[in-house]
Amino acid sequence: MNVLVINAGSSSLKYQLLDTKSGNVYAKGNCERIGIDGSFVGHEENGGEKQKLEVALPDHKTAIKHVFEILGQAGFDTDKIEGIGHRVVQGGWYFPESKVVTDETLGWVREVAPLAPLHNYAEADVIEICREMFPSIGNVIVADTSFHYGIPEKAHRYALPRDVVDKLHIRKYGAHGTSHRYVWRKTNEFLKGDVHKLVSCHLGSGASLSAIQDGKDMDTTMGLTPLDGLIMGTRCGTIDPATVCYLQREGGYSVDEVDTMMNKQGGMLALSGVSSDTRDIEEAANNGDENCQLAMEMFYYRTSQLIAEMAQSLHGFDTMVFTAGIGENSSSMRLGVAKELEWLGVKIDEEKNSVRSGEPRVISTDDSAVKVLVVPTNEELMIALDVEELLDK
Known part of the structure; x- marks a missing residue:
């Protein structure tokens, strides 16, 4: 499956188009300084030389448009992209595992955004933009916190008043879960x-x-x-x-x-x-x-x-x-x-x-x-x- 992976930050957007079967990366790049003067897109294809394109990126929607235009010029029109995966920093209590994007799951990303305000709001905006612009392509939310959500309560609970902790969903959430999950999988495979x-x-x-x-x-x-x-x-x-x-x-x-x-x-x-x-x-x-x-x-x-x-x-x-x-x-x-x-x-x-x-x-x-x-x-x-x-x- 050809999947476009998007990692949106408050003023940046990284992307990578890859084949899940072979692991081949067809194209990847980054949109930097979104909403700031001096914005640009860095792009490379098939491991080739990286190109820097100086373009105005007033918002994430414009950045997404540029990404799809660049991929289209490289021969990857929207009909060849079979799915979009969105890295979300904070999944909160709603994402113990990855989930397909729906109105409900997108709402959850915004609801837990106060735990990661610089990332989640931008990520939710980009998910919404992708759904609007390319309704035929399925989207999936992969939260950095999901891998850690099932750790034992003795490891994740804080010693604060229970009513406060439970009301405000205060606990250890962790991060880098997608990386740690991959490392376990790859190490287990490598060591047989x-x-x-x-x-x-x-x-x-x-x-x-x-x-x-x-x-x-x-x-x-x-x-x-x-x-x-x-x-x-x-x-x-x-x-x-x-x-x-x-x-x-x-x-x-x-x-x-x-x-x-x-x-x-x-x-x-x-x-x-x-x-x-x-x-x-x-x-x-x-x-x-x-x-x-x-x-x-x-x-x-x-x-x-x-x-x-x-x-x-x-x-x-x-x-x-x-x-x-x-x-x-x-x-x-x-x-x-x-x-x-x-x-x-x-x-x-x-x-x-x-x-x-x-x-x-x-x-x-x-x-x-x-x-x-x-x-x-x-x-x-x-x-x-x-x-x-x-x-x-």
């Missing part, structure tokens, strides 16, 4: 079923861990929002919640200012004072920048701490996987985290770890107590497979 307790490490600008037992998620590090858990590019990760009250009461910061500080001014950016990109931070650390060295040490320390926490939720683990931008590409980060876990018997083969590849691979030593792998994630394929399954029904 010889994996039972897996800690999946999705490490990128946004980062989270997932504890997976025989395909079922048991816990994850992100919470009500993606702010919780690991230190990330610009997110502070887990801190004492009273810090929020202290900043407002003693620092005089507003709610919005604290929100911005913790989501956009914190994390590796705040620690390093150089960049939110670990490539820049690693380079500066290697050149003697003490703040960047501390940032990397804290990243290794905090990540290993939470890996141990995920392992506890599984009562032990036999496999650990690195994935996403940092996890797939930074050998020094993988080594730094693994060294923190040596007390658990985790051992990395430094020669295997230094190899760059787009394929799954084992990087642990033969005598490591835990098998360690690098598995490139493919959220778009996972979304497309859900589209195929649901629309075929």
Whole structure:
């Protein structure tokens, strides 16, 4: 099935057209700076050279029109696109699994939007636009939170008054669920079923861990929002919640200012004072920048701490996987985290770890107590497979 996967943000829209049978990506691209001056579309076909088209993108509807025009010029008219999959950041309590778009399910995306206001409203708008413009094509919602929704109550419930928690649907929702689900599936396939307790490490600008037992998620590090858990590019990760009250009461910061500080001014950016990109931070650390060295040490320390926490939720683990931008590409980060876990018997083969590849691979030593792998994630394929399954029904 030819499926168009769309990932809409507040001012961006990424797309990928792929074949679910072969996994071939026919075309992909991104619409950037929607509603902002200097907007453009970046597009590439069949792995070829990326083209940058400077076009006015006043809103998401215009962006969608450009995407379909570009795909049409590449030979993919609407009659050749058999389904559209929409990545939705927050599925709330309505999406324990992916669902076909109807008036009701689209309404649910908007209803839970206060939990992810920068994403869900834009995603709902794009779904509505696709339905209006191309009524013959089926649409499917794939929520990032779905994979985590079934974690045990002891893992997802917060110790706040029950009436407040239940009324406002406050709980751990997590994120990156589509990636973690794909990583489990691919790892299980690669190891021919010889994996039972897996800690999946999705490490990128946004980062989270997932504890997976025989395909079922048991816990994850992100919470009500993606702010919780690991230190990330610009997110502070887990801190004492009273810090929020202290900043407002003693620092005089507003709610919005604290929100911005913790989501956009914190994390590796705040620690390093150089960049939110670990490539820049690693380079500066290697050149003697003490703040960047501390940032990397804290990243290794905090990540290993939470890996141990995920392992506890599984009562032990036999496999650990690195994935996403940092996890797939930074050998020094993988080594730094693994060294923190040596007390658990985790051992990395430094020669295997230094190899760059787009394929799954084992990087642990033969005598490591835990098998360690690098598995490139493919959220778009996972979304497309859900589209195929649901629309075929």
